[in-house]
Amino acid sequence: MEPLNIKDMYLSDFKKIENIYDTEFPNTWKISILESELNNSSSKYIVAYMSEKIVGFAGVLFSVDTADITNIVVRKSYRHMGIGSKLLEELINLTKENNKACLTLEVNINNVYAQQLYNKYNFKNLGIRKKYYNGTDDAYIMTLYL
Numbered sequence: 001m002e003p004l005n006i007k008d009m010y011l012s013d014f015k016k017i018e019n020i021y022d023t024e025f026p027n028t029w030k031i032s033i034l035e036s037e038l039n040n041s042s043s044k045y046i047v048a049y050m051s052e053k054i055v056g057f058a059g060v061l062f063s064v065d066t067a068d069i070t071n072i073v074v075r076k077s078y079r080h081m082g083i084g085s086k087l088l089e090e091l092i093n094l095t096k097e098n099n100k101a102c103l104t105l106e107v108n109i110n111n112v113y114a115q116q117l118y119n120k121y122n123f124k125n126l127g128i129r130k131k132y133y134n135g136t137d138d139a140y141i142m143t144l145y146l
Contacts, residue, residue, distance in 0.1 A: 002050045004083060006090050009045035009057055011038060017054050024075045037061075037070065046090055048074075048083050058087040060094060060103070067095040069105035072114075084117055092121065096146055103146065106132055106139035118142050 014035055017024070021031050037043045037059060045059040056074035060067050069091055074083045095103045106129055107114045123142040132139035 004055075004086055005049045006046050006086060007049070009038060009047040009059075011035065013047050013054060013057070014038070034059075034071075043070070044094055046087065046094075048087055050078070056083045056087055058091055060091050062095075062098055062100060065101050067091075067098065067100045067103045069103060080113075084114075085120070088117060088121060092144065092146075101146060102143050104141065104143045106141055108133050109138045109140055115140065115142075118144075 014031060018031055034045075038045055040061070042063070043059060043061050045057060047054055048056040048058075054075075055078040056072070058072040059070040061070050069088075072084055072087050072091070074081075074087075092103060103123075105118070105123070107118060109128070121144060123144045126141045126143050129139045129141060131137070
């Protein structure tokens with residue numbers, strides 16, 4: 001496997017993925033929402049590159065004493081290669097560096113692969129948000145206490 005590089009995400013990174021965003025990163029926020037999140041001083045986004053190609057990205061929103069994962073997405077053809085794990089590890093490290101007590105997320109109850117990833121890192125299932133995704137699918141609320 002080619003080397004994976006993770007670095008801070010910038011607006012120029014959005015421009016690189018804009019034309020393939022909907023097909024390669026489905027079920028994520030619209031690109032305009034991600035652009036506004038990138039400009040939010042309480043948010044931090046990172047991007048994963050392989051050979052100068054963006055293969056994934058992730059974001060976290062910091063509040064007073066907690067952090068919330070907003071997205072972890074990987075290109076379809078690069079899934080199941082450990083990229084999601086590397087992005088999650090970086091978000092965990094960023095949360096620790098910012099002295100937050102826990103890291104929380106919502107995950108679709110139908111997304112077994114993502115649930116397995118979060119379980120691997122000791123996230124605990126704390127409950128369900130009804131019809132969280134598109135007004136139809138429920139989401140598990142998962143938290144990692146640091």
